Amino acid sequence: MKRNLNDLLSFVAVAREGSFTRAAGFLGVTQPALSQAITGLENRLQIRLLTRTTRNVSLTAAGERLLEAIGHRFDEIEAELDMLTALRDKPAGTVRITCGPDVLQTVLLPKLAPLLREYPDINLEFDANHAFRNIVADRFDAGVRLGDTIDKDMIAIPIGPPLRMAAVASPDYFARHPVPQTPQDLVHHNCINMRMASTGGLYVWEFDHPDGPVNVRVNGQLIFNTSAHMVDAALAGLGLAFLPEQEFGDHISAGRLVRVLESWCQPFPGYYLYYPSRKQPSPAFTLVVEALKERPQGKR
Structure with a gap:
């Protein structure tokens, strides 16, 4: 039976986003094309992978099994492709960060603007909201929070001075x-x-x-x-x-x-960039971390 990796990637995107509309936006395709790809995959496998309603998309038991089997493999492929940018003259790739709107404006953009000018092939995507996102499940490279709210199994790096x-x-x-x-x-x-x-x-x-x-x-x-x-x-x-x-x-x-x-109102530890300890950083991500690190006055 012929396998189509694009259809499998489409399935992973819909399963993770829980929406054909959001998955189509993530993949950069039209919603009808995405729906057709999923239908074709289900027809070839002769089993239903998704349960569709007018408002929601959920996984069937077969869909859950397939996502568990292949989802992390696409993540590994994407990580390896990012690592290949180390072979280029200049690092490239997209770094995704979730953070609050305030720290994005006051810390992240001012510190990262020089990096973007120096490395035009590095792209940054920010998810600015006050909710605590699961950076592993939602496939972010890193998040920004106050130090006392970060899980202990994460690497945490201070990126700003103490706050009041x-x-x-x-x-x-x-x-x-x-x-x-x-x-x-x-x-x-x-x-x-x-x-x-x-x-x-x-x-x-x-x-x-x-x-x-x-x-x-x-x-x-x-x-x-x-x-x-x-x-x-x-x-x-x-x-x-x-x-x-x-x-x-x-x-x-x-x-x-x-x-x-x-x-x-006494000072307290400020914002930290955090990411999984098992993450293998890409060259682009390493440059982002270095640009954001908080340094003593006079050493910026």
């Missing part, structure tokens, strides 16, 4: 409300909340002080799942926001936002 949180509001807001003196005072304020993608719950504001940590569940009229909109709401005088200080840009120094409870 900042509680802020606009001068207009504080003209109408008293300035909080302790974190507990926040329960009497209109606070701008964040919905956590990882848990679905609201973020508990975490403060630190020489006398010990204090966590406060705050309330307010606004809830966002993006930090940029929280900053906009604070600038508009709609409440207090609590985020890493660099996300407020120059609004604090320019006086557009007023910082409070600063003694309760």
Whole structure:
């Protein structure tokens, strides 16, 4: 029986994406062509691999067995092809990173821009969201998180300086409300909340002080799942926001936002790039890691 590796690759893509639309986008083909390839594969094997509904695609028992048998082999082939770029004059290939939108803007793009100019054959794909993606299952080369949230079996490399949180509001807001003196005072304020993608719950504001940590569940009229909109709401005088200080840009120094409870916001370890310890890095990935590493002041 004639085997078509393109059809097998199409099956792996649909099985992993759980969607013909997303798989077609990933492979760069049309959805009808992808559906035809899967149907042809099932006809040749004379067994159903996928169960299709109007909204979902799921694997049959045979489909699960086939994915388990061949999925990692395509990954191995792709990894070997990436390694061949070491034989070229200049490294090439695509590096996929999942990270939060804030660290993408403040750390990753500024550090990686010179690399892209020097190596035009290196491509970067960013998945910017606040959810914790499984970088192995979702086939990312690396992810970026705060150090205390990374699994112990991962290699973790610091890529930014220590961070500090900042509680802020606009001068207009504080003209109408008293300035909080302790974190507990926040329960009497209109606070701008964040919905956590990882848990679905609201973020508990975490403060630190020489006398010990204090966590406060705050309330307010606004809830966002993006930090940029929280900053906009604070600038508009709609409440207090609590985020890493660099996300407020120059609004604090320019006086557009007023910082409070600063003694309760102590530095903590910043962002880390992490990836599986068993990963064999490609030349392109190695250059990305070197470009992102945090170095002492004066050695950048």
